[in-house]
Amino acid sequence: MPTVAVPHLRAIEGTCTPVGHAAIQRAGSGGLRATEHRLGNGLRLVLSEDHLTPVAAVCLWYDVGSRQEVSGRTGLAHLFEHLMFQGSAQVKGNGHFELVQGAGGSLNGSTSFERTNYYETMPAHQLELALWLEADRMGSLLAALDEESLQNQRDVVKNERRQRYDNVPYGTAFERLTALAYPEGHPYHHTPIGSMADLDAVTLDDARAFFRANYAPDNAVLAVAGDIDPEQTRRWAEKYFGSIPSHGGKVPPRDGTLPGIIGAELRVEIQEEVPARALMAAYRMPRDGTRECDAADVALTVLGDGLSSRLYNRLVRRDRTAISAGFGLLRLAGAPSLGWLDVKASGDAGIPEIGAAVDEELARLGVQAPTAEEMERAQALLERGWLDRLSTAAGRADALCRYTVLFGDPQLAFTAIDRLLDITAGEIQAIAAARLRPGNRAVLVYDRVPAVGTAAGQASQAAAGENGQPEGARP
Amino acid sequence: MTDAAVTMDFHPQPAPGQPRPWAFPTPERGGLGNGLATLRCHRPGQQVVAVEICLSVPLDVEPDGLDGIATVMVDALSEGTAQHTAEEFAAELERCGATLRAHADYLGARVSLEVPVSRLARALALLAEALRAPAFAASEIDRLVRNRLDEIPLELANPARRAARQLSRELFPASSRLSRPRKGSEDTVARIDAAAVRALYQAHVRPATATAVIVGDLTGTDLDAVLAGTLGGWTGAAAEPPPTPPVTADDTGRVVIVDRPGAVQTQLLIGRTGPDRHDRVWPALVLGTYCLGGTLTSRLDRVLREEKGYTYGVRAFEQVLRSPAPGAPDTAAGASVLAISGSVDTASTGPALNDLRAVLHTLAADGLTQAERDTAVQNLVGVAPLEYERAAPVANTLADQVEQHLPDDYQAQLYARLPGTGTAEATATVVAAFPENRLVTILVGDASQIEGPVQAAGLGDVGVVPG
Numbered sequence: 001m002p003t004v005a006v007p008h009l010r011a012i013e014g015t016c017t018p019v020g021h022a023a024i025q026r027a028g029s030g031g032l033r034a035t036e037h038r039l040g041n042g043l044r045l046v047l048s049e050d051h052l053t054p055v056a057a058v059c060l061w062y063d064v065g066s067r068q069e070v071s072g073r074t075g076l077a078h079l080f081e082h083l084m085f086q087g088s089a090q091v092k093g094n095g096h097f098e099l100v101q102g103a104g105g106s107l108n109g110s111t112s113f114e115r116t117n118y119y120e121t122m123p124a125h126q127l128e129l130a131l132w133l134e135a136d137r138m139g140s141l142l143a144a145l146d147e148e149s150l151q152n153q154r155d156v157v158k159n160e161r162r163q164r165y166d167n168v169p170y171g172t173a174f175e176r177l178t179a180l181a182y183p184e185g186h187p188y189h190h191t192p193i194g195s196m197a198d199l200d201a202v203t204l205d206d207a208r209a210f211f212r213a214n215y216a217p218d219n220a221v222l223a224v225a226g227d228i229d230p231e232q233t234r235r236w237a238e239k240y241f242g243s244i245p246s247h248g249g250k251v252p253p254r255d256g257t258l259p260g261i262i263g264a265e266l267r268v269e270i271q272e273e274v275p276a277r278a279l280m281a282a283y284r285m286p287r288d289g290t291r292e293c294d295a296a297d298v299a300l301t302v303l304g305d306g307l308s309s310r311l312y313n314r315l316v317r318r319d320r321t322a323i324s325a326g327f328g329l330l331r332l333a334g335a336p337s338l339g340w341l342d343v344k345a346s347g348d349a350g351i352p353e354i355g356a357a358v359d360e361e362l363a364r365l366g367v368q369a370p371t372a373e374e375m376e377r378a379q380a381l382l383e384r385g386w387l388d389r390l391s392t393a394a395g396r397a398d399a400l401c402r403y404t405v406l407f408g409d410p411q412l413a414f415t416a417i418d419r420l421l422d423i424t425a426g427e428i429q430a431i432a433a434a435r436l437r438p439g440n441r442a443v444l445v446y447d448r449v450p451a452v453g454t455a456a457g458q459a460s461q462a463a464a465g466e467n468g469q470p471e472g473a474r475p
Numbered sequence: 476m477t478d479a480a481v482t483m484d485f486h487p488q489p490a491p492g493q494p495r496p497w498a499f500p501t502p503e504r505g506g507l508g509n510g511l512a513t514l515r516c517h518r519p520g521q522q523v524v525a526v527e528i529c530l531s532v533p534l535d536v537e538p539d540g541l542d543g544i545a546t547v548m549v550d551a552l553s554e555g556t557a558q559h560t561a562e563e564f565a566a567e568l569e570r571c572g573a574t575l576r577a578h579a580d581y582l583g584a585r586v587s588l589e590v591p592v593s594r595l596a597r598a599l600a601l602l603a604e605a606l607r608a609p610a611f612a613a614s615e616i617d618r619l620v621r622n623r624l625d626e627i628p629l630e631l632a633n634p635a636r637r638a639a640r641q642l643s644r645e646l647f648p649a650s651s652r653l654s655r656p657r658k659g660s661e662d663t664v665a666r667i668d669a670a671a672v673r674a675l676y677q678a679h680v681r682p683a684t685a686t687a688v689i690v691g692d693l694t695g696t697d698l699d700a701v702l703a704g705t706l707g708g709w710t711g712a713a714a715e716p717p718p719t720p721p722v723t724a725d726d727t728g729r730v731v732i733v734d735r736p737g738a739v740q741t742q743l744l745i746g747r748t749g750p751d752r753h754d755r756v757w758p759a760l761v762l763g764t765y766c767l768g769g770t771l772t773s774r775l776d777r778v779l780r781e782e783k784g785y786t787y788g789v790r791a792f793e794q795v796l797r798s799p800a801p802g803a804p805d806t807a808a809g810a811s812v813l814a815i816s817g818s819v820d821t822a823s824t825g826p827a828l829n830d831l832r833a834v835l836h837t838l839a840a841d842g843l844t845q846a847e848r849d850t851a852v853q854n855l856v857g858v859a860p861l862e863y864e865r866a867a868p869v870a871n872t873l874a875d876q877v878e879q880h881l882p883d884d885y886q887a888q889l890y891a892r893l894p895g896t897g898t899a900e901a902t903a904t905v906v907a908a909f910p911e912n913r914l915v916t917i918l919v920g921d922a923s924q925i926e927g928p929v930q931a932a933g934l935g936d937v938g939v940v941p942g
Contacts, residue, residue: 313562
């Protein structure tokens with residue numbers, strides 16, 4: 001099957017190291033349960049017990065992301081996430097990684113607009129170690145944080161930026177479109193990776209101040225899922241985290257409210273040496289946590305998810321003007337969500353022709369509700385997405401953290417699919433009519449610079465095998 | 476550090492609890508009346524079932540001048556059948572919540588299905604239809620060929636993909652399929668048509684040389700009945716699987732710079748060939764390679780990332796390319812690519828190569844420590860329950876075993892053998908696998924910036940090719 005370029009919405013968040021993770025029961029509430037507790041210092045604890053396989057997942061979300069960054073310090077939240085792996089009072093140097101991996105666990109962290117998360121997936125008998133490690137850095141990171149770690153991780157993050165954004169075709173599309181879709185000065189105007197100049201400017205004092213402002217038990221949610229003893233886990237959480245003082249002084253993030261509709265199309269066209277012309281767009285969509293946001297999710301699934309969506313059928317199968325066509329929802333709770341369109345042109349097809357077909361399909365959904373078969377397809381794909389997400393202990397812990405941090409209720413994780421399946425065809429048509437309009441989008445067009453002589457021809461001749469994508473070692 | 480006053484109560488590092496038993500799942504082997512071999516595996520709680528169909532279509536069977544046709548053929552299986560148009564077929568699958576992916580590789584071709592168990596029977600019926608009665612309509616083949624031609628420049632623009640292509644071209648002789656792109660090049664793909672695709676299908680796709688792997692929560696599913704009613708209806712004559720041609724490789728130490736003027740990073744891919752999994756050194760190779768470059772606390776990243784900050788991460792890995800059944804008549808030896816891969820900022824290219832060499836040199840001179848070997852074993856064996864939580868990775872590993880002619884308990888045995896592999900053996904194996912003067916170094920980056928420092932690094936002759 002041809003590759004489908006559904007935007008990798010999770011992959012565009014800043015992350016620390018590539019580590020795979022992901023999946024139990026039906027996607028709805030069936031079989032899964034979670035309990036919620038609160039420690040004296042304000043740390044919220046969510047526990048979900050099952051005994052399918054001897055794995056326990058720890059996930060810790062701090063309610064801080066790139067939206068808390070100030071002008072001149074973009075990228076600080078993500079750089080700080082890296083510093084969290086550089087040791088704390090009782091954990092030397094890279095000890096966090098060494099101890100977890102030596103225990104047969106896997107771990108990582110990631111930073112997005114509105115949260116920073118850290119996670120360890122452990123063989124069940126090593127759960128206590130992960131809790132000890134997370135507590136140590138929550139309570140004592142500043143005892144170990146020094147200039148040498150900062151300098152080193154600044155260089156690592158700058159290389160992460162080069163590798164993932166600056167040295168790959170279309171790599172900067174996400175930050176360009178985000179900057180268009182959210183106005184100057186808006187907390188979501190810049191993306192978590194930050195700018196090189198701002199990364200260079202970060203000082204040790206900035207990092208310390210960021211920790212003091214945001215890293216505290218009353219600004220975090222700890223979820224533990226999998227093969228656990230809930231009573232024992234509560235005792236451990238109390239033992240290791242219970243004495244960490246809360247600070248109660250968190251500055252709330254700046255308001256991300258914007259009008260429902262952008263009002264006029266914002267457009268940037270760039271000429272770059274890209275391998276294919278591309279049409280990308282970000283539509284302003286309802287905030288996560290609303291029924292309209294769920295309607296938008298189903299609408300974009302009808303239009304742009306999978307290999308038989310309206311846009312795929314139109315552009316790739318019938319018009320044959322594109323090699324990929326995807327449309328997906330980047331859900332955001334503190335600002336409008338983004339509907340993310342990504343089309344890569346085929347051969348000599350022009351952007352105006354592709355753009356006109358996209359507009360026609362979007363307008364059509366506004367006047368013609370999805371058919372019963374289209375609804376069945378979208379619902380099956382969305383249900384599948386939730387089954388995948390909940391099929392690992394780590395996925396369950398992450399979902400529980402998400403709904404607790406953003407909406408105050410972990411149980412919403414288990415009913416998310418029910419809310420999606422409740423959306424009607426009429427609601428989809430309504431959201432499409434209201435939101436999927438040219439006046440409600442930021443557009444980014446990539447056009448090719450004229451070809452330069454023989455280089456392209458020679459490159460294809462030099463082509464050979466495909467060995468050698470780096471992956472983690474696996475026996 | 477007075478401003479870092481710590482007020483929490485500290486506790487000593489906790490000891491682990493009692494390990495809970497876990498073993499890599501043992502599949503049940505069987506077969507259908509049409510000759511299709513089956514491997515099934517019940518994984519409690521895994522509601523998304525993974526199905527892998529292994530087809531005996533290694534890239535060596537592609538006709539001369541038609542590199543890439545196996546990829547087009549397996550992709551085309553789901554682009555319309557005798558019963559459904561391409562668009563209908565895709566929609567039917569997605570109404571099951573199913574995803575179907577196909578992949579043709581040097582070892583063989585695979586069709587991979589994932590679907591919620593509630594709709595397994597429906598999805599398997601569609602999969603059987605695709606295998607039994609693909610339409611291979613000229614207009615769909617034409618579309619796939621054109622899409623493939625469009626994708627080639629997209630892939631080549633990616634520095635990691637470009638480096639991989641150059642390494643294959645350097646390591647293997649032009650006559651070997653291994654030297655040429657897995658999915659073909661512009662001239663070979665452009666020649667592919669529906670008749671050639673159908674001919675390849677008729678010659679090599681049949682149940683008698685195929686295996687179906689089914690993994691997931693099969694409680695309440697009458698899998699025998701479901702299989703009989705779906706894949707059981709696929710027919711074809713018996714046939715022997717194709718032979719494996721021999722491999723030669725040139726690992727003379729040398730450097731090829733793929734020139735990308737203005738690139739802000741240099742992509743490194745440094746490799747040579749090694750054995751396949753049948754070789755008894757495999758566990759030691761896995762262990763040693765992990766210690767060298769398996770994670771950010773391995774030797775390479777400890778220096779290149781965590782000390783110097785040259786990179787977001789460098790990994791060492793092995794990838795099997797040839798794995799004939801041992802003892803079969805006329806079989807050639809197995810082979811893999813062993814490599815180190817990562818990217819460094821342009822200005823750090825020379826220093827990074829020097830440090831990388833120093834890491835290999837120190838490893839050869841002083842060997843691995845007992846402690847790092849122990850940690851590696853604990854990680855490689857310990858993460859298995861995590862890695863194999865979902866159905867798909869289990870199905871994938873079982874299908875890899877089939878494709879590589881390994882016994883069904885190979886992975887389970889590997890976990891048993893790793894703890895018995897000593898430090899000296901792991902050292903000797905990884906040092907032999909990555910000899911510092913017999914490695915082919917591919918650098919995708921700005922030649923005008925890096926050629927001088929690379930010459931000075933002494934990795935062998937340096938050539939430059941256009942990007």
